[in-house]
Amino acid sequence: MVLVSSLFKQNRGWILGYALGTSVYLFFLAAIFPSIQETGLIEGKLDSLPPELLDVFKIDPNLAMDNVINLLAGNYYGLIFYVLAILFASRLMAKPVDSGEVMLYMAAPISRSGYVTASIALLVIATVLFVGLNGLSLMLANVLFYLNIDSGLLWTLQLNAGLILLVLGSLAYVLASLFDDSTRSYMVTGGIFSIFLIANIFSGFSDQLDWLRNLSIFSLFDANALIQGDSVWLSLFWLTALNVLIIVSCYGWFTRKDLTI
Amino acid sequence: MIQIEKLTKRFDQTHGIFDVSFRVEPGTVFGFIGPNGAGKSTTIRHLMGLLHADSGKATVMGHDCWKETETVKALVGYLPGEINYPQDMTGEEVIRLTRRLHVTSAERERQLLDVFAFDTGLKVRKMSKGMKQKLAIVTCFMKDVPVYVLDEPTSGLDPLMQERLVDWVLAEKAAGKAILMSSHHFPEMEKTCDRAALIRDGRMIIEEEMAELKRRSKKTYRIGMKDEAAAIKLSEQIGTREQTFVTVSLSTSEELNGLIELLARHDIASLTSGTDELEHMFMQYYGEAT
Numbered sequence: 009m010v011l012v013s014s015l016f017k018q019n020r021g022w023i024l025g026y027a028l029g030t031s032v033y034l035f036f037l038a039a040i041f042p043s044i045q046e047t048g049l050i051e052g053k054l055d056s057l058p059p060e061l062l063d064v065f066k067i068d069p070n071l072a073m074d075n076v077i078n079l080l081a082g083n084y085y086g087l088i089f090y091v092l093a094i095l096f097a098s099r100l101m102a103k104p105v106d107s108g109e110v111m112l113y114m115a116a117p118i119s120r121s122g123y124v125t126a127s128i129a130l131l132v133i134a135t136v137l138f139v140g141l142n143g144l145s146l147m148l149a150n151v152l153f154y155l156n157i158d159s160g161l162l163w164t165l166q167l168n169a170g171l172i173l174l175v176l177g178s179l180a181y182v183l184a185s186l187f188d189d190s191t192r193s194y195m196v197t198g199g200i201f202s203i204f205l206i207a208n209i210f211s212g213f214s215d216q217l218d219w220l221r222n223l224s225i226f227s228l229f230d231a232n233a234l235i236q237g238d239s240v241w242l243s244l245f246w247l248t249a250l251n252v253l254i255i256v257s258c259y260g261w262f263t264r265k266d267l268t269i
Numbered sequence: 270m271i272q273i274e275k276l277t278k279r280f281d282q283t284h285g286i287f288d289v290s291f292r293v294e295p296g297t298v299f300g301f302i303g304p305n306g307a308g309k310s311t312t313i314r315h316l317m318g319l320l321h322a323d324s325g326k327a328t329v330m331g332h333d334c335w336k337e338t339e340t341v342k343a344l345v346g347y348l349p350g351e352i353n354y355p356q357d358m359t360g361e362e363v364i365r366l367t368r369r370l371h372v373t374s375a376e377r378e379r380q381l382l383d384v385f386a387f388d389t390g391l392k393v394r395k396m397s398k399g400m401k402q403k404l405a406i407v408t409c410f411m412k413d414v415p416v417y418v419l420d421e422p423t424s425g426l427d428p429l430m431q432e433r434l435v436d437w438v439l440a441e442k443a444a445g446k447a448i449l450m451s452s453h454h455f456p457e458m459e460k461t462c463d464r465a466a467l468i469r470d471g472r473m474i475i476e477e478e479m480a481e482l483k484r485r486s487k488k489t490y491r492i493g494m495k496d497e498a499a500a501i502k503l504s505e506q507i508g509t510r511e512q513t514f515v516t517v518s519l520s521t522s523e524e525l526n527g528l529i530e531l532l533a534r535h536d537i538a539s540l541t542s543g544t545d546e547l548e549h550m551f552m553q554y555y556g557e558a559t
Binding site: 010011014016018021064104107108109110113114115116117118119120264266267268 | 314317318319320321337338340342343347349351353354355357358362369370371462497534
């Protein structure tokens with residue numbers, strides 16, 4: 009518990025920065041959504057864009073302006089969240105190992121598996137704060153501005169977002185454990201995450217490239233499909249299974265790894 | 270007590286440590302010397318359970334450093350060679366965290382902050398190298414433990430602080446602690462160490478009592494003469510000449526007395542001593558390594 013609270017204190021500034029920053033962004037977007045909807049300007053803009061481009065960012069122009077969640081599915085959850093999730097996961101899990109800050113804890117009478125458990129606990133806390141505050145800000149906006157948000161759908165979306173954040177975080181941790189060289193570790197982590205992102209975007213270019221979705225973890229978080237009523241349970245199952253698998257590898261790697269810090 | 274037996278860790282064909290063995294007894298300081306990349310920190314990392322040996326064994330008070338790492342770390346105060354505290358924490362926060370993670374003594378903490386005084390309110394990112402080193406010294410010795418492992422402990426410290434650290438280490442030694450100290454700073458090694466070893470290319474080259482090392486080491490003197498003719502005359506009797514200077518290397522007090530007698534018969538312009546005894550000896554080994 010000491011370890012978890014220490015790690016949280018050490019990271020709370022930027023964790024809250026990400027969580028509050030994105031929540032404020034979502035709140036204000038939700039606040040101005042009725043005005044945007046009234047003017048019909050964005051709808052007009054979306055209609056004028058080539059359908060291929062809308063496909064790339066998974067935006068359905070017929071649904072996008074129906075509800076703020078539909079707008080966010082393309083705007084926030086379609087791209088911004090992916091990028092934020094990559095930055096968030098890398099910083100939270102890879103940096104302490106890469107920078108040698110982990111030595112502060114490794115010199116203490118703490119087992120390696122104890123450190124991994126504390127790191128995973130921190131990742132869960134950070135994820136709950138991130139997606140939880142995002143969800144709460146939209147709930148608050150819903151109450152204040154009568155946005156007609158479907159709470160069940162919103163929290164399913166947040167659960168799915170949270171699970172993908174956990175997968176990325178634990179994956180960043182495993183990758184950081186694999187390399188002694190921090191630059192190489194960051195490059196590989198960033199490279200793999202970028203491939204996921206690019207594969208996800210390119211899969212929207214044409215039907216022939218649809219197979220690229222299978223290469224990307226982000227395909228397990230398709231906000232538009234979720235809004236259109238597709239079952240989310242398979243994605244949730246795969247994300248949970250991936251999480252368990254990667255967390256087990258975290259223990260396996262980190263407890264055996266030579267640390268040249 | 271620290272015991273390392275035939276410890277081998279091979280990173281590749283040439284890099285690593287090979288068959289490293291030594292013991293550090295309670296109430297003694299063991300000096301671990303070697304050029305950069307010789308394997309000092311690699312050996313120390315085995316003691317802290319950070320590296321898993323290919324073969325051989327590292328133990329602290331009978332506990333295996335890899336298998337019983339939690340127990341070992343409870344018995345060891347560790348001062349790392351690279352200080353990488355979280356940049357956004359203040360010195361006070363690092364000390365407070367150390368209190369929570371380790372069993373520490375409030376009295377020792379107070380004494381250490383008196384001896385190695387620095388602004389604890391400053392964030393690590395704003396600290397100079399010397400301040401970070403003092404913070405690491407405080408957090409290392411806050412633990413009242415039977416074993417200390419110090420990797421380059423005086424790195425970045427000013428001469429006054431180096432002297433204070435030497436005094437602190439001597440006090441710990443007197444209290445019966447076993448101390449392993451890696452360093453390039455020879456004067457502090459001479460003052461504190463009872464035994465020393467030199468490691469080069471991952472292999473132990475020599476391991477000896479400090480008194481014996483001093484006895485075997487050579488001392489260099491540089492004698493300045495009035496003119497070149499006087500220098501030539503002296504160099505015909507002893508040493509090697511370079512313009513008006515003659516350099517003489519000696520090992521024993523008998524040789525030193527002989528030199529003094531000889532110099533008394535010459536008109537000397539200046540006399541300076543060269544590198545310290547131990548440093549001179551180890552520099553010879555360092556030179557062979559490069």
